[in-house]
Amino acid sequence: MNGEYCSVDEAAIPITDVGFIHADAAYDVVSASRGYIFRLQDHLQRFERSCHSFRLRNPYSAAQTSAILVRLAQLAGTREAYIWWCVTRGAMPEGRERGNPEAYQNCFYAFAIPYLFIADDAMRSRGLDLMVSRQYIRIPGRAVDPAAKNFHWMDMKLALFEARDRGGDFAVLCDADGYLTEAPGANIFLVEAGTIVTPDDGCLEGITRRTTLELAAELGLPARVEPVAAERLRSADEAFITSTAGGIMPVRSVDGVPLGAGGPGTETVRLHNLYWDKRWRGWLGTPVEFRC
Numbered sequence: 027m028n029g030e031y032c033s034v035d036e037a038a039i040p041i042t043d044v045g046f047i048h049a050d051a052a053y054d055v056v057s058a059s060r061g062y063i064f065r066l067q068d069h070l071q072r073f074e075r076s077c078h079s080f081r082l083r084n085p086y087s088a089a090q091t092s093a094i095l096v097r098l099a100q101l102a103g104t105r106e107a108y109i110w111w112c113v114t115r116g117a118m119p120e121g122r123e124r125g126n127p128e129a130y131q132n133c134f135y136a137f138a139i140p141y142l143f144i145a146d147d148a149m150r151s152r153g154l155d156l157m158v159s160r161q162y163i164r165i166p167g168r169a170v171d172p173a174a175k176n177f178h179w180m181d182m183k184l185a186l187f188e189a190r191d192r193g194g195d196f197a198v199l200c201d202a203d204g205y206l207t208e209a210p211g212a213n214i215f216l217v218e219a220g221t222i223v224t225p226d227d228g229c230l231e232g233i234t235r236r237t238t239l240e241l242a243a244e245l246g247l248p249a250r251v252e253p254v255a256a257e258r259l260r261s262a263d264e265a266f267i268t269s270t271a272g273g274i275m276p277v278r279s280v281d282g283v284p285l286g287a288g289g290p291g292t293e294t295v296r297l298h299n300l301y302w303d304k305r306w307r308g309w310l311g312t313p314v315e316f317r318c
């Protein structure tokens with residue numbers, strides 16, 4: 027918390043921080059598996075871009091931020107870690123200075139907790155039942171840029187509740203024209219006749235998404251990044267979502283209709299296995315040194 031380390035239970039932000047009041051913040055998340063933080067530099071670079079988009083200043087340099095995140099993983103004492111950090115705008119200045127980004131003292135907060143999957147073991151083994159949201163669209167880029175990682179989650183949270191109300195367990199949101207964007211906290215992929223496809227716009231440029239495209243090239247799977255109409259998802263052979271909080275997670279049905287054979291698809295499983303195999307060997311990993 028602004029340079030102090032404490033237990034997660036004791037950590038608190040000032041209630042007047044507009045990060046809390048106005049969702050005025052940028053954040054990012056890395057994960058550690060078997061003691062290696064995955065693609066830390068890529069996450070740090072994305073975080074700096076998010077801060078830049080929102081006119082926020084990280085009080086720490088990238089090197090200092092990196093050292094803080096490694097230190098948090100060490101203090102948490104777990105090799106399987108979920109490490110989250112943000113820069114908030116800070117407390118509101120007086121009167122007309124509210125419109126002056128220079129008048130705010132931006133704040134840095136971070137935590138490390140045991141690794142979490144956004145879909146539990148049972149859901150990942152059988153595949154997710156995905157619902158394309160009917161009620162909500164993803165917030166458009168000209169409102170809040172989804173390519174800059176931000177606190178505006180209400181569209182995604184409500185779509186998740188809607189999916190559950192309709193008997194599903196995960197949601198995906200479209201844009202105003204019916205093209206797929208992303209899922210709550212995850213990117214969306216489909217597999218059509220052996221080609222993997224993911225939306226080009228309206229979504230975060232996920233680090234797991236980028237990793238999946240690289241793994242697909244390694245497996246010789248053709249890939250396309252392009253506008254994807256929602257109907258294509260319903261008729262796809264396979265689908266999966268990708269996130270730091272869970273890796274590559276299979277989808278088994280869309281809007282109640284099974285995809286392919288109705289379980290995790292063949293190419294999805296190949297990508298999933300390669301992802302974890304490489305991560306467990308420390309691929310693109312920053313080692314966290316523990317004393318014991």
Ligand SMILES: Cc1ncc(COP(=O)(O)O)c(C=O)c1O
Nearest residue numbers: 211212213230232233234269270
């Ligand atoms: C809105 C959104 N989309 C996509 C993702 C996946 O990005 P990454 O693979 O970098 O975790 C996230 C991650 O939290 C997210 O919040």
